[in-house]
Each structure stands twice: as C-alpha cells, then as structure tokens.
Amino acid sequence: MRLMLGVVLSGLLVAxxxxxxxxxxxxxxxxxxxxxAANGAEKAMGGWRSTGPVTxxxxxxxxxxxxxxxxxxxxVPPNTFxxxxxxxxxxxxxxxxxxxxxxxxxxxxxxxxxxxxxxxPASEDVEVTLRPGESRPLDSVPVAASTAKTADGRPxxxxxxxxxxxxDFPDMDRRLIGADVWLVERLPNGxxxxxxxxxxxxxxxxxxxxxxxxxxxxxxxxxxxxxxxDPEQEGMEMTVETVRAGADPGQDGYQSARWFRSTLHVKxxxxxxxxxxxxxxxxxxVNRVFSIRIQAKRIR
Amino acid sequence: xxxxxDVISAFLDDQPFELxxxxxxxNDPAGRALLIDLIALRRIVQPTEAAxxxxxxxxxxRRPWQYAAAAAVLLVALGGGYLVGERRAVTTSSEAPPxxxxxxxxxxxxxxxxx
Numbered sequence: 001m002r003l004m005l006g007v008v009l010s011g012l013l014v015a016x017x018x019x020x021x022x023x024x025x026x027x028x029x030x031x032x033x034x035x036x037a038a039n040g041a042e043k044a045m046g047g048w049r050s051t052g053p054v055t056x057x058x059x060x061x062x063x064x065x066x067x068x069x070x071x072x073x074x075x076v077p078p079n080t081f082x083x084x085x086x087x088x089x090x091x092x093x094x095x096x097x098x099x100x101x102x103x104x105x106x107x108x109x110x111x112x113x114x115x116x117x118x119x120x121p122a123s124e125d126v127e128v129t130l131r132p133g134e135s136r137p138l139d140s141v142p143v144a145a146s147t148a149k150t151a152d153g154r155p156x157x158x159x160x161x162x163x164x165x166x167x168d169f170p171d172m173d174r175r176l177i178g179a180d181v182w183l184v185e186r187l188p189n190g191x192x193x194x195x196x197x198x199x200x201x202x203x204x205x206x207x208x209x210x211x212x213x214x215x216x217x218x219x220x221x222x223x224x225x226x227x228x229x230d231p232e233q234e235g236m237e238m239t240v241e242t243v244r245a246g247a248d249p250g251q252d253g254y255q256s257a258r259w260f261r262s263t264l265h266v267k268x269x270x271x272x273x274x275x276x277x278x279x280x281x282x283x284x285x286v287n288r289v290f291s292i293r294i295q296a297k298r299i300r
Numbered sequence: 301x302x303x304x305x306d307v308i309s310a311f312l313d314d315q316p317f318e319l320x321x322x323x324x325x326x327n328d329p330a331g332r333a334l335l336i337d338l339i340a341l342r343r344i345v346q347p348t349e350a351a352x353x354x355x356x357x358x359x360x361x362r363r364p365w366q367y368a369a370a371a372a373v374l375l376v377a378l379g380g381g382y383l384v385g386e387r388r389a390v391t392t393s394s395e396a397p398p399x400x401x402x403x404x405x406x407x408x409x410x411x412x413x414x415x
Contacts, residue, residue, distance in 0.1 A: 182396035194396035242405060260405035273399035277407065292405075293396045 025054045025098045026204070027132055029105060029167050031062055031091050033072040036140075036160040045161070047074050051093060053170075054103050059094040064163060065113075066141070068148035069156035081113045087141055088113030089163060096127070101204075101230075103167050104129040109138050130167035132204065138163040169204040177201055177229040177236070179296035183211040184273070186289045200299070203231050213247065214288060220247040221285045222254070223276075223292075231298060235267040242292055244276055246284025256282055264294070271295045308335050312342065337377070344369050 030050035034042050049062030065073045065085035073082050081088035090110050097104040110123040122139050130136065140162035148156050182194045201207030210224040225242035245257035262274045275291040307325050310317035325331035344366060 182394070184396045192396060194394055196394040196396070240405070259408050259410050261408050262403060262405045264403065270401060271397055271399045273402040275402060275404045277404060279407070291402075293399055295397070 025101060025103065026169055027054050027098070027101050027103050027167055028052055028170055029054060029060075029093050029095065029103060029130070029165060031064075031093065031138070031163060031165045032074075033064065033066070033070075034162045034164050035070060035158045036162070038157040038159060042162070044164075045072060047072055049074050049076070049091070051095065054095045054098060054105075056095050056098060059092055061090065061092045064089040064091065066161060069150055070143040070158040070161040071150070072161070085113055086115045086144075087111065089139065091138065091163065091165075093165065097129075102129055102131045107136075107138075107165060109163070111139055111141075114141075128165070130165070132168050135164050135166040138165060173202050173204075174300065175203050175231065176299040177203055177207070177231075177296060178299040179207065179227065179229070179294060181209050181227070182293040183223055184291045184293050185214065186291070194293070199227070201229075203229055203236075214285065214290075216285055216288070218249050219284050220249075221245065221283075221288065222247060223290060225260075225292070227294070227296075229296060232265065235265060235270070236296060236298065238264045238266050238294070238296060240264065240274055240292065240294065242274070242276060244283065244290065256284060258282055266294070266296050268297055269295075305334065308338055312338060341370070341373055344373060 028050050030048040032048040033045045035045050036042050049060065049064075051058075051060045061077055063075045063077060063079060063081065065075075065082035066087040067073070067082060067084055068086070073085075088111070090112050092106075092108045094106040094108075095103055096106060105128055106125070107128050108123075108125045111121060114121070124138070128136055140160055142160045143156070143158045150156055150158075177200065179199045180196060181199055182196045184192050184194045187193055195211055197209050197211065199207050199209055206226040206228055208224070208226045211222070213220045213222045215221075222245050223242065224245075225240065227241070228239045230237040230239075240260075240262045242260045242262075243257055244260070245254040248255040258279060260274075260276055264272055264274070266272055271293060272295075273291050273293045276289075278286055278289060280286050307317050307321045308331065309315075311322055326335065
C-alpha cells in the first residue's frame with residue numbers, strides 16, 4: 001500500500017510540470033523595436049521575436065542588435081550581436097501562468113552591448129502580466145546624429161529607439177467568424193420589426209455593427225456596437241457591447257448614450273436575443289423597446 | 301447562368317464551344333435542367349416537317365396548339381423563376397428569426413475601449 005502511494009505521488013510530481021509545460025494559449029508574447037520619430041510619434045519598426053502560441057514554462061530568447069540610425073537586426077542564440085552593432089540586448093521571456101488570456105511571464109533583459117554612447121548598463125528581471133493588446137517598454141536609447149540613412153535610403157530622422165514587449169493574438173489567423181445580427185424592435189401590437197447586418201471578422205478581434213437610425217419626428221436613436229468572438233470547444237464565447245445613443249439634433253454628435261455589455265456562450269445554430277433595458281430618465285425614444293438578436297458560427 | 305446558357309445554346313445550335321466548359325456546365329444540376337428545358341422548348345417551337353417552299357408562304361408553318369404550348373412553357377418558366385427568386389429573397393430578408401434564448405444586457409459606463 002505504501003509502495004502504491006509512493007508510486008502515485010511520484011507520478012503526480014512528474015506529471016505536474018509536464019502538464020503545466022503543455023498549457024498552450026493562442027495569445028503570443030513578442031518583443032520588438034520601436035522608433036521615436038522626429039515628430040514625437042512612436043511606432044513599431046516591424047521586426048519581432050515572438051513566442052508563438054504561449055506555452056507555460058518554455059523560455060524564448062531574442063538577441064537584438066542596433067546599428068546606425070537605429071536600424072535593428074534580430075537573431076537567436078547561439079548567434080550573438082552584429083559586428084557593427086552600437087548597442088545590443090538579450091531578452092528572455094518565460095511564461096508562467098495564463099488566466100483568461102492574461103499571460104504572466106518572467107521577463108529578463110540585459111543591454112549587454114553599448115559602444116560609445118556612455119550609457120549606464122541596464123537590465124531587469126521582473127514578473128509581468130499582460131492582457132491581449134497590452135504592452136510594456138523595456139529599454140530606450142537615443143539615436144546618435146549621423147549621416148547614416150534608413151534602409152530605404154531616406155535621411156535618418158529617428159531620435160530614439162526602444163524595445164517593447166507586447167501580448168496579443170496572432171494577426172494571421174485563418175479562422176473566420178460569421179454572425180447575423182438583427183436590431184429587433186418590439187412593437188406595441190406585439191409584432192417585431194427588424195433590420196439585419198451580416199458580419200465577418202477574426203476571432204478575438206472586435207467586429208463592429210451599425211444599424212440604421214430609428215427616428216420619431218426630429219428625435220433619433222442610433223444603435224451600434226461591436227462583438228468579440230472567442231472560439232470554444234463547442235461554439236464560442238461572445239462579448240457584445242451595444243450603444244444606444246440619442247442624436248443631437250442638427251449636430252454630428254450625440255446628446256446622450258447608454259452602454260450595454262453581455263457575455264454569451266453561443267452554440268452553433270443557437271439564436272440569442274439580447275434585450276436592451278429601457279431607462280425612462282436617460283433614453284431618447286424611451287417607449288421604443290429594442291434588442292439585439294445574434295446567430296454566429298465559425299465559417300472556417 | 302448566362303455562361304451556362306451560352307455554352308448549351310452553342311452546343312444545340314452546332315456552334316463552336318469549349319468541351320470542358322460544357323462538361324462543367326452539365327456537372328451542375330442547374331445546367332442539366334437548363335439543357336432539358338432548352339431541348340423541350342426547341343422541340344415545341346421548331347417545325348417537325350421540312351420548311352415550306354416559298355410558294356406556300358401564305359400558310360402558317362406552326363399549328364395554333366404549338367403556339368399555346370410554347371406560351372405555356374414560357375409562363376411556367378417565368379412563374380418558376382419568380383417563385384425561386386421570391387423564396388431566395390425571403391431567406392435573405394431582414395426579418396429576425398425567433399430566438400432560442402433570451403438574455404438581458406447589463407448597462408455599464410465605459411472607462412476604456414473594448415479590446
């Protein structure tokens with residue numbers, strides 16, 4: 001009996017790290033260079049070192065070399081910095097936990113190469129949690145004025161470059177979500193009046209919808225919003241945000257608006273009606289009762 | 301549809317056509333139905349006997365029942381097309397289907413954008 005218990009415990013201890021190491025999420029963590037242009041705008045320069053779909057316990061290392069005019073090359077160990085690099089970083093990301101697409105990871109980075117700028121050594125070893133779409137800066141260095149040009153031959157206007165770590169869903173996702181969305185108005189006689197929109201979009205990305213405005217004399221209500229579909233084992237989780245906004249007469253804006261949110265688990269072929277509760281104090285056309293009706297499926 | 305019609309018409313009229321295109325068209329049930337319709341229509345509207353000599357031009361070369369049959373086929377085709385079109389229009393109408401589940405949205409005050 002004692003032997004059996006020992007075997008079971010040993011099995012659990014061995015299996016636990018294996019199980020955690022196999023936890024995979026669609027979110028990816030990527031580290032890449034950003035440039036600070038002469039006009040003050042920061043934008044991604046385009047190269048990334050990515051984890052791919054995050055696997056808990058699996059480290060990913062990137063080696064970043066900066067050259068003249070802040071141009072970057074990215075490689076992986078055992079490769080080292082470029083010979084003509086003026087600054088270089090080693091960045092290591094180790095995911096440790098994923099909860100509802102929020103990724104917690106250990107971030108270790110070191111500016112291991114610095115030629116001639118007199119910058120103090122910099123490094124960090126921190127735990128970071130990012131939700132999809134969030135990012136965090138690592139390090140930033142000024143770009144020395146020089147006659148060097150950019151890769152496409154233009155004069156160098158970069159003032160500084162930085163490294164930033166980003167969590168997000170992959171851009172190139174072949175899956176496609178399709179949804180029919182109706183704005184349904186329940187009439188006093190019990191009948192329904194509706195208008196439909198057919199939507200398509202990527203998983204995890206907002207898909208916007210805008211219905212035609214509903215008018216009564218000079219008063220007008222616009223109903224619009226966006227939905228985000230997260231595929232599940234069977235069907236999908238769908239977050240629906242809807243805005244019911246009263247138009248400002250004669251203006252392009254709104255004089256009032258109310259926001260609604262719903263999180264649904266939608267099975268294939270299911271048609272869900274999301275009622276928008278009325279508010280006598282804040283609604284324009286308060287006697288008009290609306291709902292959003294949704295049928296969604298994965299197209300591919 | 302017009303491409304299907306063209307290749308089948310060319311085939312029936314002994315005009316040049318692409319064999320592969322005809323084969324593709326006949327692989328489609330709609331293409332086969334179109335071929336049968338056109339053959340039937342031509343059998344009805346074309347004369348069963350040799351063309352009359354010029355001297356007999358004053359005599360009508362089709363009998364009245366043939367005109368009636370052609371008109372009937374035309375009416376059936378038009379009516380069928382209308383019904384099919386109407387059915388398709390219904391399936392793409394804006395009328396909302398009945399829900400299988402009803403939930404109530406929760407009002408909130410936004411503090412940031414949806415991801």
